[in-house]
Amino acid sequence: MYRAFLSHRPAIELTLVFLGLPLLAWWQSAVLKRWLIPQILLLALVCLLVLWRDPSFDRRQLRLMPERWRPCLLRIGFLLAVGGLAVLAWAAWAGDIDLFGFPRERPGLWLAVLLLYPPVSALAQEVVFRVFFFHRYRAQFATPGRMIVASALLFSLAHLVLGNWQAPVLALFGGLLFAWTYSRTRSLLLVTLEHGLWGDWLFTVGFGRYFYGGHI
Template identity: 50%
Template sequence: MNRTALLSEFLLLFVTPPLLVVSGLLPKAAVMPLLWIVSLYAYLILRSSKIKILPLDVERMALYDVLKRFLVIGSAITLFTLLYQPGIFLSLLKADPWQWLAVMLFYPVFSAFVQELLFRSFFFYRYKKRFKNRPLLLITFNALLFAYVHIVFENWIAVIFTFFGGLLFAHTYLKSRSLLLTAIEHSLYGNLLYTLGMGEYFYHGANI
């Protein structure tokens, strides 16, 4: 794929969709359908390249590392929520336990996994060579891009949180090359945020 085609693809897949939503040309309700459509394209490209999308073998030590990091970082996020937004703590769980349960079950599959397919598996496959063995630059750019697409929620918490999440997920994927492991890690943090009540910043687009 030549450089012009690669740049055009990058702009079409990653740059344009958030701008269409933020500008009002597309409604916020289009966010998830756009993600699924773009990720379907990514899946077809990966499949046509004979890349194994979801190997089920996850190294035990790598999984332990993910869980240990989650305990530390998850505790910090919980403390942040209690200090910064105590009024929303466990709000979804308290208000609608069934909706909370649905989020816990469906978010990992229909959001976290799909995002990791696009932003890690596809992105690294398609653009890694352009960074010429500079992993720190690759990870940082990937995290910035991941944060950028979250401008659709129109609040700084979503952008900042997803930047640091992007650093974490990109590092995990680059180290493990496991979409499954990275999706598990993404799901842990996503489900934690929704449980804590922070999910409104990643769905409703609170203007703060």
């Protein structure tokens, strides 16, 4: 029985961490969503400690840019430009979004979010949903494509705690982009930059209201 448990341990761990915790947070969202940043930082720290103690983990993934980083940056910039226009069109069409209201009404806080979101929230999320997930559960998914889709779906699921449909939908598309970038480059720095730029744009346009849990 113990051997059977060990053989299924990664799948059990995956279910508990990436399904159980988000569903628990969604169930208790009235309380837990107000402390999203401390929660994701704590989870990222635990994931880093696990990775650091794993001799099979290549720690260079935590600090290096890919060798061919210029084409990667061009692709990120192109997708951000095209996708950013689509997000802007959605915001204008939706009618319930105060377009660019955040930088207009609270420029100081907006600037603080722009500066802090990438190295704090985006970095922590990428440690958990890309670096840890891709290394820890690589044996559970037979192909990179399945790994990318699974990472994006679980990333979207984690946004249910926010109590709206917009955050999970945007997180699904973002998760696909970020997982694809990480799958191709294995660079935490690059995927955090991409995630941070997208997050900053969403907050700037007016979608930040869907990702705000109650504390900044």
